[in-house]
C-alpha cells in the first residue's frame with residue numbers, strides 16, 4: 001500500500017486528542033456578518049489553549065497562513081476564500097466571571113460581547129452601555145477597540161491576557177496597550193485570550209435608560225435588516241465619514257448586490273445577492289470619490305481577508 005503523505009498540520013487536525021472542531025473548505029459566508037466569503041482551507045474552533053498553541057505551531061512549521069477571528073462582524077472575506085487556517089476560540093474561552101468587590105468582569109475572548117453587556121445590565125453596573133448592540137466577541141472588541149466615536153472598550157480594560165507563538169502567555173495591563181480610535185497596539189500574531197473590564201456601581205434604572213437610548217439610536221440610524229459590517233470607514237479627524245459620503249449623493253449607489261445604505265452612508269449592505277467583490281468594489285469606489293472631492297483618504301475600519 002502506498003504511504004500516505006499527510007502534513008503535520010493535517011495529522012494534528014485529525015488526531016483523536018485534538019481539542020477542537022475542524023471543518024475543511026468551510027465557506028466563510030457562514031462565519032461573517034456580511035454572509036459573504038469563499039472557503040477557508042481549514043476552519044477550526046479550538047476548545048483549549050493547548051489546542052490553540054499546537055495548531056499555531058503546526059501552521060508556523062508549515063508556513064501555513066493563519067488568523068484568529070471572532071464572529072466576523074468586522075470582516076470582508078474574498079469570494080475566493082482564504083488559503084489558510086481560520087481559528088475561532090471555543091469552550092475554554094467562553095466564560096464570564098464577575099468580582100463584586102473589585103467591580104470587574106473577567107471574560108473569555110471567545111464569548112460574545114453582548115453576554116457581558118447583558119450581565120452588566122442585569123447587575124445594574126455601569127460603564128459598558130456604549131457597547132450595547134455591538135455584535136462580535138470580547139476578543140474582537142478588544143482587538144478593534146470597539147465603541148462609539150467618544151467611548152471605547154479600551155477605557156474599561158484593566159488587563160488583557162494574550163498568547164503569542166514567540167512569547168507564550170502574557171498579561172498586559174490596560175495602560176500598557178496603545179488604544180486609539182478603532183486601533184490597538186496588538187501585533188497580528190498576538191491572540192487575545194481574555195480580558196478584565198472595570199465597571200461602576202450604579203442604579204439599574206440608569207443603566208437601562210442609557211442602554212435603551214443607545215439601542216433606539218442604532219435602530220433609528222442603522223440599516224440593521226441587511227447584512228453588513230457596521231461602519232465601513234473610520235471617521236477622519238473632526239469629520240464624519242458618513243456625512244462626507246452622503247454629501248456626494250452616494251447613498252443608494254449599487255455595485256451588483258452591494259449598496260451604500262440610504263439610511264446611513266457609512267454602511268455598505270449586502271442586499272441579499274451580493275458577492276464580496278461587489279462590496280469591495282463599492283468600498284474602493286467610495287474611497288476614490290471622497291478623495292477626489294475632499295482630498296481625504298478614507299481608512300477602512302473593516303478588515304479584509306483573502307484579497308490580493
Ligand SMILES: Cc1cc2nc3c(=O)[nH]c(=O)nc-3n(C[C@H](O)[C@H](O)[C@H](O)COP(=O)(O)OP(=O)(O)OC[C@H]3O[C@@H](n4cnc5c(N)ncnc54)[C@H](O)[C@@H]3O)c2cc1C
Pocket residue numbers: 033067068069070071072073074075089109110133134135136137138139140141142143144145146147148190191192193224228229230231303
Ligand atoms: C450591525 C453592526 C453594528 C456594529 N456596530 C459597531 C459599533 O458600534 N462599534 C464598533 O466599534 N464596531 C461595530 N461593529 C463592527 C464589529 O461588530 C466590531 O468591530 C466587533 O468588535 C468585531 O468583533 P468580532 O468578534 O466580530 O471580530 P471579527 O470581525 O471576527 O475580527 C475583527 C478583527 O479582530 C481580530 N480578532 C478577533 N478576535 C481576536 C482575538 N481573540 N485575538 C486577536 N485578534 C482577534 C480579527 O483577526 C480581525 O482582524 C458593528 C458591526 C455590525 C455588523
